[in-house]
Amino acid sequence: MSAPLVPLPALAEAALARVRSLETLEAAYAAWLELRLAHGAQRLRWREEAQRLEEQGAFLVGAVRAAAPAPGAQAEALTRLDTFAREAEAKLQQARARLMGEQQAAEEVHRAADAELRAALLARAERYLAQAPPRLHLMPRRVGGGRSVLHLARVTDDAAVLLLRLFTGALPTRYGFLHDEATEQAGLEPAPLYAEEGVGEEETRPDAAALEARLRRGAPFLPVRGFLPLFVSRVDGSEALFRFRQRGPVLEAEVADDGAFRAVLTREEAERCTGRLLRLQLEGRLALEVEVG
Structure with a gap:
């Protein structure tokens, strides 16, 4: 019984x-x-x-x-x-x-x-x-050929929740989502989505295009893990999907490109991503410190 x-x-x-x-x-x-x-x-x-x-x-x-x-x-x-x-x-x-x-x-x-x-x-x-806009420390790094990588200093779990709200208008489904490194199989990186809020077990590892489509649905809660998404305007008025992905002690910016993500950014991509964060600071919604030199 x-x-x-x-x-x-x-x-x-x-x-x-x-x-x-x-x-x-x-x-x-x-x-x-x-x-x-x-x-x-x-x-x-x-x-x-x-x-x-x-x-x-x-x-x-x-x-x-x-x-x-x-x-x-x-x-x-x-x-x-x-x-x-x-x-x-x-x-x-x-x-x-x-x-x-x-x-x-x-x-x-x-x-x-x-x-x-x-x-x-x-x-x-x-x-x-x-009451208190989240604080970010941005560290641009030149890698040659006019290209860059962008790093953010590690943030707290509270700040991660608030940054997702600020960047997307949504909240995460899990506290500690940004630093969650659990994986269902040894050798695999953590899946970028949790199997919840309508995401099936087979949908937790979408490519960049599918991930962007899900992020654009406007849901109030997002089952994201290990990254912070940020939409950045291009010169032509369209938007590019960036994500700040947890990489040890830093968050590394990556841009969606042809179904995948890359961390080495063109000068324009790095400038526009930084500009998006600066705009949030000018609006009083973010406290941003940009490392110079």
């Missing part, structure tokens, strides 16, 4: 209580992640329980068929077998109905709690941005 299902409503209320009592981004993200993990575990248990009931139903059908009296058996035996089958089926139907009712009620609780947590994160990030 399976263990009792996880009480999702109680977990949802506990997560909301934590967010209401603690004002940090980290606490809010921890509560949201806990709720999502509990919801995923609960859904798995529901599927297991539904499968168990289906297997019981199939077993009873087979048992009744095997117990069927031989032709010419007394009517009383047939009646008893029919009564047993109907009672067993009624119990299974009741169990299925209870499971469905529990699932529907818990899903409603989860949807409400998830919406409140998302709203709290968005409001909290906006307050943080208004």
Whole structure:
């Protein structure tokens, strides 16, 4: 017999209580992640329980068929077998109905709690941005031939959340996303997307074009990992996708180019990327220090 299902409503209320009592981004993200993990575990248990009931139903059908009296058996035996089958089926139907009712009620609780947590994160990030713009230290490096690489000094997890909001208008789905180096297979770099918010397991490693298309959807939460995206205007008015990717102690700028990303930038690309950051500073939304010399 399976263990009792996880009480999702109680977990949802506990997560909301934590967010209401603690004002940090980290606490809010921890509560949201806990709720999502509990919801995923609960859904798995529901599927297991539904499968168990289906297997019981199939077993009873087979048992009744095997117990069927031989032709010419007394009517009383047939009646008893029919009564047993109907009672067993009624119990299974009741169990299925209870499971469905529990699932529907818990899903409603989860949807409400998830919406409140998302709203709290968005409001909290906006307050943080208004109170203290994130600080960046930009380090241009010449590599010859009129080309450059751009590095940003490592930022905190709080700053990473706020920078993603500033650069894209969205929030990450995970606190600590920028410094997450976990990978599903040794030898592979971490996937740039988490398998959540509509991203399937097979979609976590898109090429540059597919990644740009997803970033442009305008979703309020982005399942990005290991980088900060930034759209930068070109001379012709179109936009190029840059990303600042975690590289040890620095974030290295890369530009989307023919389905991939490259870190060695032309002079114009480096200037325009730097100019985009400077514009945010002039607007009072970013505190930028550019290393010179």
